[in-house]
Amino acid sequence: MPAKKRVENIKKLLREHSQSYLLTFWEQLDTAQRQNLLAQIEQLDFAKIDYWVANFVKESACAAISPDIVAAWSYGPVPANAEQERRYAKAGKLGRKLISTGKVAAFVVAGGQATRLEFDGPKGDFPISPVKNKTLFQIFAESITAVSQKYRAICPWYVMTSPLNHAPTIEIFRSNHYYGLDEKDVFIFQQGTLPNFSFDGKILLADKANIASSPDGHGGSLKALYESGALDDMKRRGVEFLSYFQVDNPLVNIFDPLFIGLHALDKAEMSSRAVIKTGPYEKVGNFCLIDGRLTVIEYSDLPDELAEKRNPDGSLVFELGSIAIHIISTSFVEKLNAKGFSLPLHRAVKKIPYIDQKGNSVEPDRPNGVKLESFVFDALPLASKSIILQTLRDQEFAPTKNITGVDSVETTRQMMVARAAGWLESAGVSIPKKPDGSVDCLIEIAPGFALEKDDIKEKLNQIPKIKPGDRIYLG
Numbered sequence: 380m381p382a383k384k385r386v387e388n389i390k391k392l393l394r395e396h397s398q399s400y401l402l403t404f405w406e407q408l409d410t411a412q413r414q415n416l417l418a419q420i421e422q423l424d425f426a427k428i429d430y431w432v433a434n435f436v437k438e439s440a441c442a443a444i445s446p447d448i449v450a451a452w453s454y455g456p457v458p459a460n461a462e463q464e465r466r467y468a469k470a471g472k473l474g475r476k477l478i479s480t481g482k483v484a485a486f487v488v489a490g491g492q493a494t495r496l497e498f499d500g501p502k503g504d505f506p507i508s509p510v511k512n513k514t515l516f517q518i519f520a521e522s523i524t525a526v527s528q529k530y531r532a533i534c535p536w537y538v539m540t541s542p543l544n545h546a547p548t549i550e551i552f553r554s555n556h557y558y559g560l561d562e563k564d565v566f567i568f569q570q571g572t573l574p575n576f577s578f579d580g581k582i583l584l585a586d587k588a589n590i591a592s593s594p595d596g597h598g599g600s601l602k603a604l605y606e607s608g609a610l611d612d613m614k615r616r617g618v619e620f621l622s623y624f625q626v627d628n629p630l631v632n633i634f635d636p637l638f639i640g641l642h643a644l645d646k647a648e649m650s651s652r653a654v655i656k657t658g659p660y661e662k663v664g665n666f667c668l669i670d671g672r673l674t675v676i677e678y679s680d681l682p683d684e685l686a687e688k689r690n691p692d693g694s695l696v697f698e699l700g701s702i703a704i705h706i707i708s709t710s711f712v713e714k715l716n717a718k719g720f721s722l723p724l725h726r727a728v729k730k731i732p733y734i735d736q737k738g739n740s741v742e743p744d745r746p747n748g749v750k751l752e753s754f755v756f757d758a759l760p761l762a763s764k765s766i767i768l769q770t771l772r773d774q775e776f777a778p779t780k781n782i783t784g785v786d787s788v789e790t791t792r793q794m795m796v797a798r799a800a801g802w803l804e805s806a807g808v809s810i811p812k813k814p815d816g817s818v819d820c821l822i823e824i825a826p827g828f829a830l831e832k833d834d835i836k837e838k839l840n841q842i843p844k845i846k847p848g849d850r851i852y853l854g
Contacts, residue, residue, distance in 0.1 A: 502627060526633070623703075623705040632831070641768055722757045803835060825852070
């Protein structure tokens, strides 16, 4: 198409959808900038954008909670009876077989920057371990290495970044020699983006030649796996199951044979780990069943009367909290993409840097627009079968979101030390304690030393006597 005609068509399209602002600085752009901006505009789906503006930007569309909502059932962290004990044993055996035959891969969503941690760089590069100050990426890599050695298998690692941190993440892996993993077994790819909007529905400009956009949320991972070629790589390797987790949780058990085995045994397509909530308003998603389908309702969307509803024994009816750990069958990802699916969008009011109509860059000091994102748990109702396996919070859930306070660097390190101390105590090792019962030393257990507490018993001769105030690293 002739260049002039192309521009005319785009101008007409923008007028029809009330987005002509995107070409405000057209006359000031050079040829390369114009081509870049046109390409960005042509990638936009304006029919969807009109719907988003009407339902998520100008209005805050909240799906009505079905009156048929009921609490979801889960497997407990330990078997509830003899029959379930036999099932757990069978599932664990199957899970170990699937890992050892290369059917399981690790999948971390790592598109975020560590801004809230006051750290300049990808969150995966944040140093978190209590003694050696290992980064999140290094801890996960060491876990994958230890599992690969234990099961004598290649366990590939898929790492999803975003345009915010893709290049730095690749450089981090290269400069750290992929943390001892084989480069060909680490597949790094980007998620997609969605445009940012002002409250009146206009798409914002980041600068005169670029649309303001942000990552499309962890729900975008299911599409990105397909479009990046990661899914093709899995098929080539024979990978059938993905262990999905988020980059801020160093306690995650990436390759849990029981979880993998129960998922496979029950022929589930997407399964979830859960913890018992600390209270009715803990800021985690709530597992429930709507029309017989497993669904997660955000803490902010669950009505108070449901959040506070209790069983006769005093426990919360909706007690299962989502911790963003899933097993996802690769066939499910392929099936979704074959149908051209799209997950629901969620609205987030944010401070969004932009360029105003006079060409001035603006760093707002208060929320000035809307970012849209999708959540991976919204794929659960699309699965033909889902299971939930409870885990103990202190064993597998220490999200690192803030510098101090709840879900912080401080609490994560405390939990890493407490879990390490608990593992050692279970093997008979004496741990010094403070008067309040907390651990009176720093302990770090490398994944290569122990992947689970039962591994400690085989290495008691490598553990020194631990005194108050010691810094103990077992690696």
